[in-house]
Amino acid sequence: MATKAEITAFLERDFPQCKCTVDACGDGAAIVRRRVGDAELRPGGTVSGPVMMDVADTALYVALLAELGLVPMAVTTSLNINFLRKPTADRDVIGIARLLKVGKTLVVGDVTIHSDGIAAPVAHASVTYAIPPSTAAAARTT
Amino acid sequence: MATKAEITAFLERDFPQCKCTVDACGDGAAIVRRRVGDAELRPGGTVSGPVMMDVADTALYVALLAELGLVPMAVTTSLNINFLRKPTADRDVIGIARLLKVGKTLVVGDVTIHSDGIAAPVAHASVTYAIPPSTAAAARTT
Amino acid sequence: MATKAEITAFLERDFPQCKCTVDACGDGAAIVRRRVGDAELRPGGTVSGPVMMDVADTALYVALLAELGLVPMAVTTSLNINFLRKPTADRDVIGIARLLKVGKTLVVGDVTIHSDGIAAPVAHASVTYAIPPSTAAAARTT
Amino acid sequence: MATKAEITAFLERDFPQCKCTVDACGDGAAIVRRRVGDAELRPGGTVSGPVMMDVADTALYVALLAELGLVPMAVTTSLNINFLRKPTADRDVIGIARLLKVGKTLVVGDVTIHSDGIAAPVAHASVTYAIPPSTAAAARTT
Numbered sequence: 001m002a003t004k005a006e007i008t009a010f011l012e013r014d015f016p017q018c019k020c021t022v023d024a025c026g027d028g029a030a031i032v033r034r035r036v037g038d039a040e041l042r043p044g045g046t047v048s049g050p051v052m053m054d055v056a057d058t059a060l061y062v063a064l065l066a067e068l069g070l071v072p073m074a075v076t077t078s079l080n081i082n083f084l085r086k087p088t089a090d091r092d093v094i095g096i097a098r099l100l101k102v103g104k105t106l107v108v109g110d111v112t113i114h115s116d117g118i119a120a121p122v123a124h125a126s127v128t129y130a131i132p133p134s135t136a137a138a139a140r141t142t
Numbered sequence: 143m144a145t146k147a148e149i150t151a152f153l154e155r156d157f158p159q160c161k162c163t164v165d166a167c168g169d170g171a172a173i174v175r176r177r178v179g180d181a182e183l184r185p186g187g188t189v190s191g192p193v194m195m196d197v198a199d200t201a202l203y204v205a206l207l208a209e210l211g212l213v214p215m216a217v218t219t220s221l222n223i224n225f226l227r228k229p230t231a232d233r234d235v236i237g238i239a240r241l242l243k244v245g246k247t248l249v250v251g252d253v254t255i256h257s258d259g260i261a262a263p264v265a266h267a268s269v270t271y272a273i274p275p276s277t278a279a280a281a282r283t284t
Numbered sequence: 285m286a287t288k289a290e291i292t293a294f295l296e297r298d299f300p301q302c303k304c305t306v307d308a309c310g311d312g313a314a315i316v317r318r319r320v321g322d323a324e325l326r327p328g329g330t331v332s333g334p335v336m337m338d339v340a341d342t343a344l345y346v347a348l349l350a351e352l353g354l355v356p357m358a359v360t361t362s363l364n365i366n367f368l369r370k371p372t373a374d375r376d377v378i379g380i381a382r383l384l385k386v387g388k389t390l391v392v393g394d395v396t397i398h399s400d401g402i403a404a405p406v407a408h409a410s411v412t413y414a415i416p417p418s419t420a421a422a423a424r425t426t
Numbered sequence: 427m428a429t430k431a432e433i434t435a436f437l438e439r440d441f442p443q444c445k446c447t448v449d450a451c452g453d454g455a456a457i458v459r460r461r462v463g464d465a466e467l468r469p470g471g472t473v474s475g476p477v478m479m480d481v482a483d484t485a486l487y488v489a490l491l492a493e494l495g496l497v498p499m500a501v502t503t504s505l506n507i508n509f510l511r512k513p514t515a516d517r518d519v520i521g522i523a524r525l526l527k528v529g530k531t532l533v534v535g536d537v538t539i540h541s542d543g544i545a546a547p548v549a550h551a552s553v554t555y556a557i558p559p560s561t562a563a564a565a566r567t568t
Contacts (some may be wrong), residue, residue, distance in 0.1 A: 043440055047500050049483055054476040062434055067315065076475050077390065078412065080222040080364060080506040082250050082268055084243040100254075100266050101226040102398055108224050110252065113327070116256060124242050124252060126224055126268055128362065130390070156327055185298055191341055191360050196334040218333050219532065220554065222364040222506060248503065248533055248556070270504065272532070275559070364506040366534050366552055368527040384550050385510040392508050394536065394550060408526050408536060410508055410552055 001024075007065050007094070010101055014072060020058040020095070028099040030063035033092050047087040047115075047122075056081055056111040056125035059095030064107050067099060074107070074129045081082075081125040088115040093122075106135055143168075144267050156214060162237070170241040172205035173259070175234050182235075189229040189264075192251040198223055198253040198267035201237030206249050206271055207240060216249070216271045223267040230257040235264075247275055285310075291349050298356060302343040304379070312383040314347035317376050317400070324377075327362060331371040331399075331406075340395040340409035343379030348391050348413055351383060358391070358413045365409040372399040377406075390414055427452075433491050433563060440498060446521070455527040456489035459518050459542070466519075473513040473548075482537040484492075486520030490533050490555055493500035493525060500533070500555045509552040514541040519548075533558055542564040 002010070004022050011018045032055060034040070040051045053068040057076055064074055087093060094114045101108040106128055113123040144152070146164050153160045165173040174197060176182070183194045186208040199218055206216055229235060236256045243250040248270055286294070288306050295302045307315040316339060318324070324335045341360055348358055371377060378398045385392040390412055397407040428436070432449050436445045449457040458481060460466070466477045483502055490500055513519060520540045527534040532554055539549040 017465070017468075017474075039443070040444075050444075050476045050480040051504070053479045057475055076509055078362060078506070078508045079475070079479070080504070082242070082269060082270065082504045084250060084503055100224070100263060108226060108266070110268075121242060124250070124268065126222060126252075126266065127223065136455070158334075159323070159326075184301070190301075191363070192334045192338040195337045195363070199333055200395070218367055220364070220366045220504060221333070221337070222362070224362045225360055331553060342509065366526070366553060368534060384508070392510060393548070394552075405526060408534070408552065410506060410550065411509065412534075 001067065002065050006070065007062055010065070010070050018058065020055060022062055023094070025062050025066035027062050028063065028067060030059055030066055030097045032059045032062055032095045032097075035092055036089065041089055045089040047089065047093055049083065052083070052087070052093060052113050052123045053079060053081055053125070055093050055095040055113055056123070056127055059097035059111045060109045060127040060129065063097040063099050063109055067102055068107075068131070071131055074131045076127060077106070077130045078128045079125060081123055083123050085120055085122045087122040088118065091118065092116040105130055107131060143209065144207050144211050148212065152207070160200065161251050162197060164204055165236070167204050167208035170205065170209060172208055172239045174201045174204055174237045174239075177234055178231065182189055183231055187231040189231065189235055191225065193235060194225070194255050194265045195221060195223055195267070197235050197237040197255055198265070201239035201253045202251045202258055202269040202271065205239040205241050205251060210249075210273070211242055213273055216273045216280055218269060219248070219272045220270045221267060223265055225265050227262055229262045229264040229276070230260065248272055265266040269270065285331040285351065286349050290354065291346055291372050294349070294354050299419055302342065304339060306346055308377070309346050309350035312347065312351060312352055314343055314381045316343045316346055316379045316381075319376055320373065329373040331373065333367065335377060335395050336367070336371070336407045337363060337365055337409070339377050339397055340378040340407070340411055343381035343395045344393045344411040344413065347383050347393055348355050349380040351386055352391075352415070356417055358415045360411060361390070361414045363409060365407055369404055369406045372402060375402065376400040396414045407421055427493065428491050428495050432496065433488055436491070436496050444484065446481060448488055449520070451488050451492035454489065454493060455518055456485050456492060456523045457541055458485045458488055459521075461518055462515065467515055471515040473515065474520055475509065477519060478513070478539050479505060479507055479551070480511070480550045481519050481521040481539055482549070485523035486535045486553040487536045488556065489524045489525050489535055492527055493565060494533075494557070495555055495557040502553060503532070503556045505551060507549055509549050511546055511548045513548040517532045517544065518542040532552045533557060
């Protein structure tokens with residue numbers, strides 16, 4: 001297990017290019033936030049698809065880290081995303097991840113993505129991470 | 143909108159080969175059930191993948207019918223499923239669908255699949271249906 | 285590695301409920317066939333979605349067996365399918381699988397699904413199988 | 427239909443933040459390229475997942491534009507990606523898109539992603555775009 005403070009420090013050190021911050025994590029879930037600026041927008045004032053995919057990927061990674069501890073070697077093996085509504089240009093993008101399975105080698109979860117403060121989701125993703133078996137075993141016994 | 147009784151009668155009449163029954167529906171959600179017998183099992187006492195995909199597909203269809211009324215022309219356009227745990231051979235398979243978007247031409251939702259009475263899900267699916275625009279318009283105005 | 289004859293005998297013995305037959309396999313690919321009868325049809329004369337998902341799942345399994353040998357413990361971990369066109373009711377459903385990755389624990393491939401003799405595909409799927417690490421290692425060294 | 431030169435000019439004008447260039451397009455296919463620099467890398471010298479998702483999304487968009495003409499209103503509705511191998515840090519990322527269906531409202535295709543000059547794919551994606559019905563009709567009659 002890892003706390004919000006530990007995960008935040010880990011991301012800043014090992015993933016300096018990560019553009020999301022951790023709002024909350026634990027109990028098989030995580031909430032991450034990405035600020036929306038010009039770099040995140042597409043013509044017409046909508047947030048680009050890759051930004052939402054990044055939020056989905058990061059949100060599940062944070063939920064995984066909170067559950068298993070700081071597992072740097074976890075890698076995304078698959079991501080499925082449905083885009084539902086146009087995000088709002090002037091609000092942060094929020095990803096709410098929920099772990100569905102924490103197995104010996106695969107971790108699966110889904111992520112609901114919102115514009116901050118708006119109930120209807122803008123996208124929904126399913127994400128799978130692979131973790132090295134030895135890392136998983138170590139995480140479970142610590 | 144359609145009630146559980148209306149949907150049950152519709153499925154029996156138009157989809158006689160449908161192997162699921164409706165436990166509940168409404169408010170953007172649906173619960174369906176499929177009995178597990180020899181035809182649903184694989185060697186080793188596990189429920190076959192196509193059975194779970196059928197439950198996912200049907201559960202979202204029922205949620206859609208409950209929301210839009212009896213729309214026979216809705217067709218599945220995509221389905222993504224992650225298999226999480228081995229289902230139990232002697233329990234019904236339950237699909238719990240939740241609508242994420244009801245658009246003019248696309249309806250998207252996710253479905254959590256359980257062995258009846260067991261909390262940890264055996265599978266999780268995202269399903270998209272396409273509905274003819276005219277049908278959708280008619281359903282919305284009735 | 286396993287031949288078409290070995291895989292056919294294996295499926296008949298261990299998966300007696302399997303409704304597909306092997307047309308060809310080897311070189312990282314496989315072609316399977318499923319006859320279409322009343323049980324495979326939906327009202328309107330179309331082949332049901334679960335039938336196409338079954339063909340996708342089986343086609344990749346056969347490609348995997350041809351590559352790794354008879355690995356009974358391989359299990360599907362995820363399946364993503366896009367339905368493209370209405371299948372023809374009076375033609376077999378053909379699945380053409382292609383392996384994209386054969387890893388230590390995950391095998392990934394895609395499957396193009398046709399009505400027999402018609403060029404435009406009716407569906408396209410991506411499928412992932414997990415194989416027990418020890419099984420994979422044994423298969424690779426035999 | 428649109429040519430490579432028309433699509434390149436369109437992307438530069440309407441999508442100035444697009445980081446991919448068009449190598450080739452036409453006949454239901456497209457090849458796009460994204461240079462890999464520090465911004466595209468993750469620790470360990472691997473290309474980040476969102477970069478590969480962006481290449482997949484863009485490659486299918488270019489194939490769509492080549493087929494239907496310059497359709498600015500097309501939007502991605504779903505994307506499914508399997509990550510297969512670690513990309514090479516010092517090679518461009520190449521996306522090879524193939525259209526599977528060009529319907530009235532949905533366009534579906536798959537994209538194979540490579541490190542430039544290396545045969546084994548690093549990822550494989552299925553992507554769906556929605557196009558406004560009127561736009562699709564206009565594109566088809568011009």
